[in-house]
Amino acid sequence: MSLMTSPWRARLPRIAIATHDLAMVWLVWYGLHVMRYAVAPDAPEIHAWSIETMLVLAVQGAVFWYVGLYRGLWRFASVPDLWNILKASVIGLLGVALGLFLYNRVDSVPRAVLVLYPVVLAAMLGAPRLIYRAWKDSQAEGRQKSSTRVLILGAGQAGEALLRDLRRFGTYQPVGFLDDAPRLRGSKMHGIPVLGRIEELPDIARETAAKLVVIAIPSADATALQRIVGICERSAIPFRMVPRLQDVLEGRSLPGELKEVAIEDLLGRKPVLPDWKAIRAWLGGRSVMVTGAGGSIGAELCRQCARHGARRIALVEIDELALMTTEGALRRDFPDIELIPVLGDCGDPAVARHAIARAQPEAVFHAAAYKQVPVLEAQLREAVRNNVLATHTVAQACRDAGVGTFVLISTDKAVDPVNVLGATKRMAEMICQALADSPTRYVTVRFGNVLDSAGSVVPLFREQIRAGGPVTVTDPEVTRFFMTIPEACQLILQASAIGTHEAVYTLDMGEPVPIRLLAEQMIRLAGKQPGRDIAIVYTGLRPGEKLHETLFHADERYRPTQHPKILQAEPRKVSGTEVAVSVERFRDACSRYDLDSLAVLLRGSVPEFVPIGNRMSTHSTATVVAFPARQSRKI
Known part of the structure:
Protein backbone atom coordinates (compact mmCIF):
# COMPACT_ATOMS: atom_id res chain seq x y z
CA MET A 1 0.00 0.00 0.00
CA SER A 2 2.88 2.33 0.85
CA LEU A 3 4.39 1.76 -2.58
CA MET A 4 1.16 2.83 -4.24
CA THR A 5 0.80 5.93 -2.12
CA SER A 6 4.42 7.06 -2.19
CA PRO A 7 4.10 8.92 -5.56
CA TRP A 8 1.14 10.82 -4.15
CA ARG A 9 3.15 11.67 -1.05
CA ALA A 10 5.87 13.10 -3.26
CA ARG A 11 3.28 15.21 -5.14
CA LEU A 12 1.45 16.49 -2.05
CA PRO A 13 3.69 19.55 -1.46
CA ARG A 14 3.28 20.70 -5.09
CA ILE A 15 -0.49 20.07 -4.97
CA ALA A 16 -0.67 22.16 -1.80
CA ILE A 17 1.33 24.97 -3.44
CA ALA A 18 -0.89 24.91 -6.56
CA THR A 19 -3.97 25.02 -4.35
CA HIS A 20 -2.52 27.97 -2.46
CA ASP A 21 -1.77 29.84 -5.71
CA LEU A 22 -5.25 29.24 -7.14
CA ALA A 23 -6.75 30.41 -3.86
CA MET A 24 -4.66 33.60 -4.19
CA VAL A 25 -5.95 34.04 -7.77
CA TRP A 26 -9.58 33.79 -6.53
CA LEU A 27 -8.89 36.11 -3.61
CA VAL A 28 -7.23 38.76 -5.82
CA TRP A 29 -9.93 38.58 -8.52
CA TYR A 30 -12.81 38.68 -6.04
CA GLY A 31 -11.12 41.22 -3.76
CA LEU A 32 -10.37 43.67 -6.58
CA HIS A 33 -14.01 43.52 -7.68
CA VAL A 34 -15.18 44.21 -4.10
CA MET A 35 -12.79 47.14 -3.72
CA ARG A 36 -13.74 48.60 -7.12
CA TYR A 37 -17.50 48.53 -6.48
CA ALA A 38 -17.24 49.51 -2.80
CA VAL A 39 -17.08 53.18 -3.80
CA ALA A 40 -19.69 52.94 -6.60
CA PRO A 41 -23.26 54.11 -5.76
CA ASP A 42 -24.87 51.73 -8.22
CA ALA A 43 -22.69 48.68 -7.63
CA PRO A 44 -23.96 45.44 -9.12
CA GLU A 45 -24.22 42.30 -7.05
CA ILE A 46 -20.79 40.59 -6.76
CA HIS A 47 -20.82 36.79 -6.70
CA ALA A 48 -17.94 34.89 -5.10
CA TRP A 49 -18.25 32.22 -7.79
CA SER A 50 -19.26 32.65 -11.39
CA ILE A 51 -18.41 31.44 -14.86
CA GLU A 52 -15.99 34.35 -15.16
CA THR A 53 -14.24 33.32 -11.95
CA MET A 54 -13.94 29.70 -13.12
CA LEU A 55 -12.54 30.92 -16.43
CA VAL A 56 -9.93 33.07 -14.66
CA LEU A 57 -8.86 30.13 -12.42
CA ALA A 58 -8.55 27.75 -15.39
CA VAL A 59 -6.54 30.15 -17.55
CA GLN A 60 -4.26 31.33 -14.75
CA GLY A 61 -3.64 27.78 -13.49
CA ALA A 62 -2.63 26.69 -17.00
CA VAL A 63 -0.22 29.62 -17.27
CA PHE A 64 1.33 28.78 -13.88
CA TRP A 65 1.99 25.26 -15.08
CA TYR A 66 3.31 26.41 -18.45
CA VAL A 67 5.91 28.83 -17.05
CA GLY A 68 7.21 26.19 -14.59
CA LEU A 69 6.15 27.88 -11.41
CA TYR A 70 6.10 24.55 -9.56
CA ARG A 71 9.56 23.34 -10.54
CA GLY A 72 11.23 25.45 -7.86
CA LEU A 73 11.09 25.12 -4.09
CA TRP A 74 9.78 27.70 -1.64
CA ARG A 75 12.81 26.98 0.55
CA PHE A 76 15.09 28.56 -2.07
CA ALA A 77 12.76 31.28 -3.43
CA SER A 78 14.75 34.20 -4.80
CA VAL A 79 14.62 37.08 -7.29
CA PRO A 80 14.39 34.76 -10.34
CA ASP A 81 11.35 33.10 -8.75
CA LEU A 82 9.70 36.50 -8.19
CA TRP A 83 10.38 37.44 -11.80
CA ASN A 84 8.80 34.14 -12.88
CA ILE A 85 5.71 34.92 -10.79
CA LEU A 86 5.37 38.40 -12.30
CA LYS A 87 5.75 36.95 -15.80
CA ALA A 88 3.08 34.34 -15.06
CA SER A 89 0.74 37.05 -13.75
CA VAL A 90 1.13 39.23 -16.85
CA ILE A 91 0.72 36.28 -19.23
CA GLY A 92 -2.26 35.18 -17.16
CA LEU A 93 -3.84 38.61 -17.50
CA LEU A 94 -3.51 38.44 -21.29
CA GLY A 95 -5.03 34.96 -21.31
CA VAL A 96 -7.85 36.00 -18.99
CA ALA A 97 -8.59 39.09 -21.07
CA LEU A 98 -8.69 37.01 -24.25
CA GLY A 99 -10.95 34.40 -22.66
CA LEU A 100 -13.35 37.00 -21.25
CA PHE A 101 -13.41 38.82 -24.59
CA LEU A 102 -14.51 35.63 -26.32
CA TYR A 103 -17.01 34.91 -23.55
CA ASN A 104 -18.76 38.26 -23.03
CA ARG A 105 -16.63 40.96 -24.65
CA VAL A 106 -15.26 41.82 -21.13
CA ASP A 107 -18.45 43.79 -20.49
CA SER A 108 -18.73 42.95 -16.78
CA VAL A 109 -15.06 43.40 -15.73
CA PRO A 110 -13.88 46.87 -14.65
CA ARG A 111 -10.75 48.15 -16.37
CA ALA A 112 -9.17 48.94 -12.97
CA VAL A 113 -9.39 45.26 -12.02
CA LEU A 114 -7.50 44.25 -15.17
CA VAL A 115 -4.79 46.86 -14.58
CA LEU A 116 -4.20 46.00 -10.93
CA TYR A 117 -4.62 42.23 -11.28
CA PRO A 118 -1.01 41.21 -12.28
CA VAL A 119 0.63 43.51 -9.73
CA VAL A 120 -1.51 42.45 -6.78
CA LEU A 121 -1.37 38.76 -7.79
CA ALA A 122 2.44 38.83 -8.03
CA ALA A 123 2.63 40.36 -4.55
CA MET A 124 0.18 37.84 -3.07
CA LEU A 125 2.09 34.92 -4.58
CA GLY A 126 5.63 36.19 -3.85
CA ALA A 127 5.16 37.36 -0.28
CA PRO A 128 4.37 33.91 1.22
CA ARG A 129 7.35 32.39 -0.58
CA LEU A 130 9.78 35.01 0.72
CA ILE A 131 8.35 34.81 4.24
CA TYR A 132 8.74 31.01 4.19
CA ARG A 133 12.34 31.24 2.99
CA ALA A 134 13.18 33.86 5.63
CA TRP A 135 11.76 31.57 8.31
CA LYS A 136 13.77 28.56 7.06
CA ASP A 137 16.93 30.67 6.78
CA SER A 138 16.54 31.86 10.34
CA GLN A 139 16.28 28.24 11.46
CA ALA A 140 19.38 27.32 9.43
CA GLU A 141 21.31 30.23 10.88
CA GLY A 142 20.42 29.01 14.32
CA ARG A 143 21.86 25.62 13.46
CA GLN A 144 24.94 27.09 11.77
CA LYS A 145 25.99 29.46 14.50
CA SER A 146 28.77 26.99 15.36
CA SER A 147 29.63 26.19 11.72
CA ALA A 262 52.58 18.84 3.23
CA ILE A 263 56.16 19.77 2.44
CA GLU A 264 56.21 17.30 -0.47
CA ASP A 265 53.41 19.34 -2.08
CA LEU A 266 55.82 22.28 -2.23
CA LEU A 267 58.74 20.46 -3.87
CA GLY A 268 60.00 22.24 -6.94
CA ARG A 269 59.48 19.13 -9.09
CA LYS A 270 56.47 17.20 -10.31
CA PRO A 271 56.30 13.63 -8.97
CA VAL A 272 57.32 10.94 -11.43
CA LEU A 273 54.37 8.98 -12.80
CA PRO A 274 55.24 5.30 -13.19
CA ASP A 275 54.16 2.96 -15.97
CA TRP A 276 51.78 0.85 -13.90
CA LYS A 277 51.01 -1.46 -16.80
CA ALA A 278 54.68 -2.47 -17.11
CA ILE A 279 55.04 -2.83 -13.34
CA ARG A 280 51.98 -5.07 -13.01
CA ALA A 281 53.01 -7.15 -16.00
CA TRP A 282 56.39 -7.83 -14.35
CA LEU A 283 55.24 -8.11 -10.72
CA GLY A 284 51.82 -9.76 -11.09
CA GLY A 285 51.58 -13.20 -9.52
CA ARG A 286 55.20 -13.22 -8.32
CA SER A 287 56.74 -14.14 -5.02
CA VAL A 288 59.09 -11.44 -3.72
CA MET A 289 61.34 -10.92 -0.71
CA VAL A 290 62.17 -7.59 0.94
CA THR A 291 65.06 -7.17 3.35
CA GLY A 292 64.76 -4.32 5.84
CA ALA A 293 60.99 -4.71 5.49
CA GLY A 294 60.30 -2.69 8.64
CA GLY A 295 62.07 0.46 7.48
CA SER A 296 60.53 3.44 5.71
CA ILE A 297 61.48 2.24 2.23
CA GLY A 298 61.08 -1.47 2.95
CA ALA A 299 57.58 -1.15 4.41
CA GLU A 300 56.34 1.04 1.54
CA LEU A 301 57.95 -1.31 -0.97
CA CYS A 302 55.98 -4.20 0.57
CA ARG A 303 52.76 -2.18 0.24
CA GLN A 304 53.49 -1.31 -3.38
CA CYS A 305 54.23 -4.95 -4.21
CA ALA A 306 51.01 -6.08 -2.54
CA ARG A 307 48.99 -3.36 -4.28
CA HIS A 308 50.30 -4.23 -7.72
CA GLY A 309 49.90 -7.96 -7.89
CA ALA A 310 52.51 -9.86 -5.86
CA ARG A 311 51.06 -13.12 -4.55
CA ARG A 312 53.62 -13.77 -1.77
CA ILE A 313 55.91 -11.43 0.17
CA ALA A 314 58.70 -12.48 2.53
CA LEU A 315 59.53 -9.81 5.11
CA VAL A 316 63.08 -10.00 6.51
CA GLU A 317 63.67 -7.62 9.41
CA ILE A 318 66.00 -7.56 12.43
CA ASP A 319 63.76 -5.25 14.52
CA GLU A 320 60.88 -7.29 15.98
CA LEU A 321 58.58 -4.29 16.57
CA ALA A 322 59.11 -2.99 13.02
CA LEU A 323 58.46 -6.47 11.62
CA MET A 324 55.28 -6.86 13.65
CA THR A 325 54.03 -3.40 12.65
CA THR A 326 54.63 -3.90 8.93
CA GLU A 327 53.16 -7.40 8.93
CA GLY A 328 50.04 -6.23 10.80
CA ALA A 329 49.43 -3.36 8.39
CA LEU A 330 49.82 -5.64 5.36
CA ARG A 331 47.48 -8.30 6.77
CA ARG A 332 44.88 -5.64 7.47
CA ASP A 333 45.07 -3.95 4.06
CA PHE A 334 45.84 -6.99 1.88
CA PRO A 335 44.28 -10.06 3.52
CA ASP A 336 44.66 -12.19 0.37
CA ILE A 337 48.45 -11.79 0.13
CA GLU A 338 50.58 -14.61 1.56
CA LEU A 339 53.08 -13.13 4.04
CA ILE A 340 56.21 -14.84 5.36
CA PRO A 341 57.74 -12.83 8.23
CA VAL A 342 61.37 -13.71 9.04
CA LEU A 343 62.96 -12.14 12.12
CA GLY A 344 66.72 -11.97 11.77
CA ASP A 345 69.77 -10.28 10.30
CA CYS A 346 69.86 -10.68 6.53
CA GLY A 347 73.67 -10.53 6.80
CA ASP A 348 73.55 -13.91 8.52
CA PRO A 349 73.91 -16.50 5.72
CA ALA A 350 71.58 -18.92 7.53
CA VAL A 351 68.84 -16.28 7.76
CA ALA A 352 69.21 -15.33 4.08
CA ARG A 353 69.11 -19.00 2.94
CA HIS A 354 66.15 -19.78 5.22
CA ALA A 355 64.07 -16.82 3.99
CA ILE A 356 64.77 -17.60 0.33
CA ALA A 357 63.97 -21.29 0.84
CA ARG A 358 60.63 -20.49 2.48
CA ALA A 359 59.48 -17.81 0.05
CA GLN A 360 60.98 -19.16 -3.20
CA PRO A 361 61.12 -15.55 -4.44
CA GLU A 362 61.43 -14.58 -8.06
CA ALA A 363 62.69 -11.12 -7.06
CA VAL A 364 64.56 -9.89 -3.97
CA PHE A 365 64.60 -6.20 -2.96
CA HIS A 366 67.57 -5.46 -0.70
CA ALA A 367 66.51 -2.42 1.34
CA ALA A 368 68.34 -3.27 4.56
CA ALA A 369 71.12 -0.75 5.19
CA TYR A 370 72.51 1.81 7.60
CA LYS A 371 72.11 5.30 6.13
CA GLN A 372 72.84 7.99 8.74
CA VAL A 373 75.88 9.86 7.39
CA PRO A 374 77.32 11.34 10.63
CA VAL A 375 76.69 8.14 12.62
CA LEU A 376 78.44 5.93 10.09
CA GLU A 377 81.47 8.23 10.04
CA ALA A 378 82.07 7.10 13.62
CA GLN A 379 80.84 3.49 13.15
CA LEU A 380 82.93 2.16 10.26
CA ARG A 381 82.80 -1.47 11.30
CA GLU A 382 78.99 -1.63 11.41
CA ALA A 383 78.72 0.34 8.17
CA VAL A 384 80.89 -2.21 6.38
CA ARG A 385 79.23 -5.20 8.03
CA ASN A 386 75.68 -4.12 7.19
CA ASN A 387 76.06 -2.21 3.92
CA VAL A 388 78.81 -4.30 2.31
CA LEU A 389 78.92 -7.78 3.80
CA ALA A 390 75.14 -8.20 4.23
CA THR A 391 74.67 -7.15 0.59
CA HIS A 392 77.22 -9.78 -0.48
CA THR A 393 75.51 -12.44 1.66
CA VAL A 394 72.03 -11.81 0.26
CA ALA A 395 73.22 -11.32 -3.34
CA GLN A 396 75.24 -14.55 -3.22
CA ALA A 397 72.33 -16.47 -1.64
CA CYS A 398 70.11 -15.26 -4.51
CA ARG A 399 72.66 -16.47 -7.07
CA ASP A 400 72.98 -19.87 -5.37
CA ALA A 401 69.17 -20.28 -5.20
CA GLY A 402 68.62 -19.17 -8.81
CA VAL A 403 66.51 -16.11 -7.91
CA GLY A 404 65.51 -14.28 -11.10
CA THR A 405 66.15 -10.66 -10.02
CA PHE A 406 68.14 -9.05 -7.22
CA VAL A 407 67.52 -5.31 -6.72
CA LEU A 408 70.02 -3.28 -4.70
CA ILE A 409 68.63 -0.03 -3.30
CA SER A 410 71.52 2.41 -3.44
CA THR A 411 71.96 6.16 -3.02
CA ASP A 412 73.21 9.19 -4.91
CA LYS A 413 76.00 9.39 -2.31
CA ALA A 414 77.62 6.39 -4.02
CA VAL A 415 78.26 8.40 -7.21
CA ASP A 416 81.30 10.36 -5.96
CA PRO A 417 81.60 9.09 -2.38
CA VAL A 418 83.07 11.41 0.22
CA ASN A 419 81.74 9.64 3.32
CA VAL A 420 81.46 6.14 4.74
CA LEU A 421 77.83 5.75 3.66
CA GLY A 422 78.64 6.57 0.05
CA ALA A 423 81.76 4.39 0.00
CA THR A 424 80.04 1.33 1.48
CA LYS A 425 77.09 1.71 -0.88
CA ARG A 426 79.47 2.02 -3.84
CA MET A 427 81.18 -1.19 -2.66
CA ALA A 428 77.76 -2.87 -2.54
CA GLU A 429 77.18 -1.81 -6.16
CA MET A 430 80.53 -3.29 -7.14
CA ILE A 431 79.61 -6.59 -5.47
CA CYS A 432 76.45 -6.79 -7.58
CA GLN A 433 78.49 -6.09 -10.72
CA ALA A 434 80.98 -8.81 -9.79
CA LEU A 435 78.17 -11.38 -9.42
CA ALA A 436 76.47 -10.38 -12.67
CA ASP A 437 77.96 -13.30 -14.62
CA SER A 438 75.29 -15.58 -13.11
CA PRO A 439 71.74 -16.15 -14.41
CA THR A 440 70.42 -13.88 -11.68
CA ARG A 441 69.69 -10.38 -12.99
CA TYR A 442 71.34 -7.73 -10.75
CA VAL A 443 69.74 -4.28 -10.80
CA THR A 444 70.94 -1.22 -8.88
CA VAL A 445 68.61 1.72 -8.25
CA ARG A 446 69.95 5.05 -6.98
CA PHE A 447 67.90 7.93 -5.64
CA GLY A 448 68.37 10.98 -3.48
CA ASN A 449 67.07 11.85 -0.03
CA VAL A 450 63.64 10.52 0.88
CA LEU A 451 61.20 12.90 2.54
CA ASP A 452 59.88 11.78 5.93
CA SER A 453 61.97 8.60 6.03
CA ALA A 454 63.23 7.52 9.43
CA GLY A 455 66.06 9.77 10.59
CA SER A 456 65.69 12.23 7.71
CA VAL A 457 65.62 15.99 8.01
CA VAL A 458 61.85 16.46 7.67
CA PRO A 459 60.76 14.64 10.87
CA LEU A 460 63.65 16.33 12.70
CA PHE A 461 62.52 19.79 11.55
CA ARG A 462 58.93 18.92 12.43
CA GLU A 463 59.92 17.95 15.97
CA GLN A 464 62.07 21.07 16.39
CA ILE A 465 59.19 23.27 15.21
CA ARG A 466 56.79 21.50 17.58
CA ALA A 467 59.20 22.20 20.46
CA GLY A 468 59.35 25.90 19.57
CA GLY A 469 62.72 25.83 17.82
CA PRO A 470 65.36 26.52 16.93
CA VAL A 471 65.50 24.65 13.63
CA THR A 472 69.07 23.55 12.94
CA VAL A 473 70.45 23.70 9.39
CA THR A 474 74.04 22.74 8.69
CA ASP A 475 74.82 25.49 6.16
CA PRO A 476 72.77 28.22 4.44
CA GLU A 477 74.01 27.01 1.01
CA VAL A 478 73.52 23.25 1.43
CA THR A 479 71.19 21.57 -1.11
CA ARG A 480 69.83 18.06 -1.57
CA PHE A 481 67.75 16.12 -4.08
CA PHE A 482 64.44 14.97 -2.60
CA MET A 483 61.68 12.51 -3.42
CA THR A 484 58.76 11.05 -1.48
CA ILE A 485 58.72 7.54 -0.01
CA PRO A 486 56.02 6.24 -2.42
CA GLU A 487 57.83 7.81 -5.36
CA ALA A 488 61.11 6.15 -4.36
CA CYS A 489 59.45 2.74 -4.17
CA GLN A 490 57.68 3.26 -7.49
CA LEU A 491 61.07 4.03 -9.04
CA ILE A 492 62.44 0.78 -7.63
CA LEU A 493 59.58 -1.25 -9.13
CA GLN A 494 59.73 0.63 -12.43
CA ALA A 495 63.48 0.08 -12.80
CA SER A 496 63.07 -3.58 -11.87
CA ALA A 497 60.39 -4.01 -14.52
CA ILE A 498 62.52 -2.54 -17.30
CA GLY A 499 65.90 -3.63 -15.95
CA THR A 500 68.47 -5.45 -18.02
CA HIS A 501 71.38 -7.53 -16.80
CA GLU A 502 73.91 -5.62 -14.64
CA ALA A 503 71.90 -2.38 -14.85
CA VAL A 504 72.34 0.81 -12.80
CA TYR A 505 69.39 3.20 -12.82
CA THR A 506 68.96 6.69 -11.45
CA LEU A 507 66.10 9.15 -11.44
CA ASP A 508 66.23 12.50 -13.17
CA MET A 509 65.27 14.41 -10.03
CA GLY A 510 65.32 17.91 -11.47
CA GLU A 511 66.73 20.78 -9.41
CA PRO A 512 68.12 20.28 -5.89
CA VAL A 513 66.23 21.84 -2.98
CA PRO A 514 68.00 24.26 -0.58
CA ILE A 515 67.67 22.90 2.95
CA ARG A 516 67.30 26.46 4.25
CA LEU A 517 64.23 26.92 2.01
CA LEU A 518 62.87 23.56 3.17
CA ALA A 519 63.15 24.66 6.80
CA GLU A 520 61.46 28.02 6.10
CA GLN A 521 58.56 26.36 4.26
CA MET A 522 58.00 23.84 7.05
CA ILE A 523 57.93 26.64 9.63
CA ARG A 524 55.35 28.55 7.58
CA LEU A 525 53.23 25.41 7.10
CA ALA A 526 53.13 25.16 10.88
CA GLY A 527 51.53 28.61 10.97
CA LYS A 528 54.66 30.40 12.21
CA GLN A 529 57.14 32.85 10.73
CA PRO A 530 60.86 32.00 10.27
CA GLY A 531 63.13 34.22 12.32
CA ARG A 532 60.24 35.69 14.29
CA ASP A 533 58.42 32.73 15.84
CA ILE A 534 60.98 30.01 15.11
CA ALA A 535 64.70 30.71 14.79
CA ILE A 536 66.93 28.99 12.22
CA VAL A 537 70.41 28.19 13.50
CA TYR A 538 73.29 27.20 11.19
CA THR A 539 75.51 24.58 12.82
CA GLY A 540 78.10 23.89 10.10
CA LEU A 541 78.59 20.79 7.97
CA ARG A 542 78.95 17.59 9.95
CA PRO A 543 81.38 14.68 9.43
CA GLY A 544 81.08 13.23 5.94
CA GLU A 545 78.76 15.94 4.59
CA LYS A 546 79.23 18.15 1.55
CA LEU A 547 77.31 21.16 0.31
CA HIS A 548 75.87 19.63 -2.85
CA GLU A 549 75.19 16.07 -4.00
CA THR A 550 75.65 14.80 -7.56
CA LEU A 551 73.43 12.32 -9.40
CA PHE A 552 75.78 11.28 -12.21
CA HIS A 553 79.39 10.11 -12.37
CA ALA A 554 81.65 11.42 -15.13
CA ASP A 555 82.64 7.88 -16.25
CA GLU A 556 79.06 6.53 -16.33
CA ARG A 557 77.49 7.37 -19.67
CA TYR A 558 73.74 7.68 -19.16
CA ARG A 559 71.09 6.89 -21.71
CA PRO A 560 67.29 7.22 -21.56
CA THR A 561 65.04 4.24 -20.92
CA GLN A 562 61.44 3.59 -21.89
CA HIS A 563 60.47 5.75 -18.90
CA PRO A 564 61.25 9.45 -19.55
CA LYS A 565 62.45 10.17 -15.99
CA ILE A 566 64.62 7.06 -15.47
CA LEU A 567 68.15 6.97 -16.85
CA GLN A 568 70.38 3.92 -17.20
CA ALA A 569 74.10 4.24 -16.50
CA GLU A 570 76.86 2.27 -18.14
CA PRO A 571 78.51 0.61 -15.12
CA ARG A 572 82.14 1.35 -14.38
CA LYS A 573 84.36 -1.67 -14.97
CA VAL A 574 85.22 -3.73 -11.90
CA SER A 575 87.28 -6.85 -11.41
CA GLY A 576 85.25 -9.72 -9.99
CA THR A 577 88.37 -11.33 -8.55
CA GLU A 578 89.48 -8.15 -6.79
CA VAL A 579 85.98 -7.58 -5.39
CA ALA A 580 85.87 -11.15 -4.03
CA VAL A 581 89.26 -10.71 -2.36
CA SER A 582 88.17 -7.37 -0.86
CA VAL A 583 85.00 -8.93 0.56
CA GLU A 584 86.99 -11.65 2.33
CA ARG A 585 89.39 -9.06 3.76
CA PHE A 586 86.45 -6.93 4.93
CA ARG A 587 84.94 -10.00 6.58
CA ASP A 588 88.19 -10.81 8.36
CA ALA A 589 88.72 -7.22 9.56
CA CYS A 590 85.13 -7.04 10.82
CA SER A 591 85.51 -10.26 12.77
CA ARG A 592 88.55 -8.71 14.52
CA TYR A 593 86.93 -5.25 14.81
CA ASP A 594 90.06 -3.83 13.18
CA LEU A 595 89.08 -0.26 12.32
CA ASP A 596 92.50 0.66 10.91
CA SER A 597 92.40 -2.20 8.42
CA LEU A 598 88.81 -1.42 7.49
CA ALA A 599 89.70 2.22 6.79
CA VAL A 600 92.60 1.21 4.53
CA LEU A 601 90.53 -1.51 2.80
CA LEU A 602 87.67 0.85 2.06
CA ARG A 603 90.02 3.39 0.47
CA GLY A 604 91.74 0.68 -1.54
CA SER A 605 88.59 -1.13 -2.68
CA VAL A 606 86.69 2.04 -3.72
CA PRO A 607 89.27 4.13 -5.62
CA GLU A 608 86.89 7.06 -6.17
CA PHE A 609 86.33 7.40 -2.41
CA VAL A 610 87.91 10.71 -1.36
CA PRO A 611 86.86 11.58 2.20
CA ILE A 612 86.15 15.21 2.97
CA GLY A 613 89.42 16.57 4.37
CA ASN A 614 91.21 13.53 2.89
CA ARG A 615 92.27 12.36 6.35
CA MET A 616 91.52 8.84 7.52
CA SER A 617 92.12 8.13 11.16
CA THR A 618 94.97 5.81 12.14
CA HIS A 619 93.76 5.51 15.70
CA SER A 620 92.19 2.28 16.84
CA THR A 621 89.07 4.07 18.02
CA ALA A 622 85.56 4.28 16.67
CA THR A 623 86.29 7.61 14.94
CA VAL A 624 87.45 6.88 11.42
CA VAL A 625 87.39 10.32 9.79
CA ALA A 626 89.20 13.03 11.74
CA PHE A 627 86.30 15.46 12.30
CA PRO A 628 84.87 16.80 15.56
CA ALA A 629 81.77 14.94 16.68
CA ARG A 630 78.44 16.76 16.38
CA GLN A 631 74.82 15.90 17.04
CA SER A 632 73.81 13.53 14.25
CA ARG A 633 70.98 13.70 11.78
CA LYS A 634 70.62 12.81 8.13
CA ILE A 635 70.06 15.43 5.43
Missing part, protein backbone atom coordinates in the same frame (compact mmCIF):
# COMPACT_ATOMS: atom_id res chain seq x y z
CA THR A 148 32.90 27.29 10.14
CA ARG A 149 32.82 29.93 7.42
CA VAL A 150 34.92 28.72 4.48
CA LEU A 151 36.51 30.42 1.48
CA ILE A 152 37.29 28.10 -1.44
CA LEU A 153 40.29 28.82 -3.67
CA GLY A 154 39.50 27.58 -7.17
CA ALA A 155 36.09 27.67 -8.85
CA GLY A 156 36.65 24.65 -11.08
CA GLN A 157 35.39 21.08 -10.89
CA ALA A 158 37.28 20.38 -7.66
CA GLY A 159 35.80 23.52 -6.10
CA GLU A 160 32.27 22.55 -7.16
CA ALA A 161 32.67 19.04 -5.73
CA LEU A 162 34.09 20.49 -2.51
CA LEU A 163 31.13 22.87 -2.20
CA ARG A 164 28.68 19.97 -2.39
CA ASP A 165 30.67 17.99 0.19
CA LEU A 166 30.86 20.92 2.61
CA ARG A 167 27.11 21.48 2.38
CA ARG A 168 26.52 17.79 2.98
CA PHE A 169 28.63 17.83 6.15
CA GLY A 170 26.60 20.71 7.60
CA THR A 171 29.42 21.90 9.88
CA TYR A 172 30.91 24.18 7.22
CA GLN A 173 29.36 27.26 5.64
CA PRO A 174 30.90 28.17 2.24
CA VAL A 175 30.83 31.95 1.83
CA GLY A 176 32.58 32.42 -1.51
CA PHE A 177 35.08 31.35 -4.16
CA LEU A 178 38.32 33.01 -5.20
CA ASP A 179 39.67 32.36 -8.69
CA ASP A 180 42.14 34.10 -10.99
CA ALA A 181 40.09 33.44 -14.15
CA PRO A 182 38.63 36.83 -15.30
CA ARG A 183 35.61 35.16 -16.93
CA LEU A 184 34.46 33.85 -13.53
CA ARG A 185 34.47 37.24 -11.81
CA GLY A 186 31.02 38.02 -10.42
CA SER A 187 29.54 34.64 -11.36
CA LYS A 188 27.91 32.20 -8.96
CA MET A 189 28.17 28.47 -8.43
CA HIS A 190 25.20 26.89 -6.65
CA GLY A 191 24.39 30.33 -5.31
CA ILE A 192 27.89 30.96 -3.92
CA PRO A 193 29.62 33.96 -5.57
CA VAL A 194 33.14 34.25 -6.99
CA LEU A 195 34.33 37.18 -4.90
CA GLY A 196 37.67 37.99 -6.50
CA ARG A 197 41.21 36.88 -7.26
CA ILE A 198 43.29 34.62 -5.03
CA GLU A 199 45.69 37.51 -4.44
CA GLU A 200 42.83 39.35 -2.68
CA LEU A 201 42.39 36.60 -0.09
CA PRO A 202 43.57 38.59 2.99
CA ASP A 203 41.08 41.41 2.37
CA ILE A 204 38.17 39.19 1.32
CA ALA A 205 38.73 36.84 4.25
CA ARG A 206 38.48 39.78 6.62
CA GLU A 207 35.32 41.11 4.92
CA THR A 208 33.56 37.71 4.94
CA ALA A 209 34.73 36.72 8.45
CA ALA A 210 36.07 33.45 7.01
CA LYS A 211 37.64 31.04 9.49
CA LEU A 212 39.07 28.46 7.06
CA VAL A 213 40.54 28.50 3.55
CA VAL A 214 40.47 25.39 1.36
CA ILE A 215 42.71 25.12 -1.71
CA ALA A 216 40.70 23.27 -4.37
CA ILE A 217 43.25 23.36 -7.20
CA PRO A 218 44.66 19.80 -7.34
CA SER A 219 46.32 20.49 -10.70
CA ALA A 220 48.51 23.30 -9.32
CA ASP A 221 52.24 22.63 -9.67
CA ALA A 222 54.75 23.27 -6.90
CA THR A 223 55.48 26.85 -7.97
CA ALA A 224 51.80 27.81 -8.09
CA LEU A 225 51.13 26.08 -4.79
CA GLN A 226 54.01 27.91 -3.11
CA ARG A 227 52.48 31.22 -4.25
CA ILE A 228 49.02 30.22 -2.98
CA VAL A 229 50.39 29.04 0.36
CA GLY A 230 52.23 32.35 0.75
CA ILE A 231 48.96 34.23 0.21
CA CYS A 232 47.17 31.97 2.70
CA GLU A 233 49.89 32.63 5.26
CA ARG A 234 49.45 36.41 4.84
CA SER A 235 45.74 36.02 5.60
CA ALA A 236 46.62 34.46 8.99
CA ILE A 237 43.74 31.99 8.56
CA PRO A 238 44.11 28.18 8.80
CA PHE A 239 44.16 26.52 5.39
CA ARG A 240 43.74 23.02 4.00
CA MET A 241 43.80 21.52 0.52
CA VAL A 242 41.87 18.99 -1.55
CA PRO A 243 44.05 15.90 -2.11
CA ARG A 244 45.34 15.10 -5.56
CA LEU A 245 43.63 12.32 -7.49
CA GLN A 246 46.81 10.23 -7.44
CA ASP A 247 46.94 10.37 -3.62
CA VAL A 248 43.32 9.18 -3.46
CA LEU A 249 43.86 6.35 -5.95
CA GLU A 250 46.97 5.14 -4.10
CA GLY A 251 45.23 5.16 -0.72
CA ARG A 252 47.21 8.01 0.85
CA SER A 253 44.08 10.20 1.14
CA LEU A 254 40.36 9.54 1.35
CA PRO A 255 37.84 10.99 -1.12
CA GLY A 256 36.44 14.24 0.27
CA GLU A 257 39.13 14.45 2.93
CA LEU A 258 40.76 17.82 3.56
CA LYS A 259 44.46 17.51 4.25
CA GLU A 260 47.12 19.86 5.46
CA VAL A 261 49.56 21.13 2.86
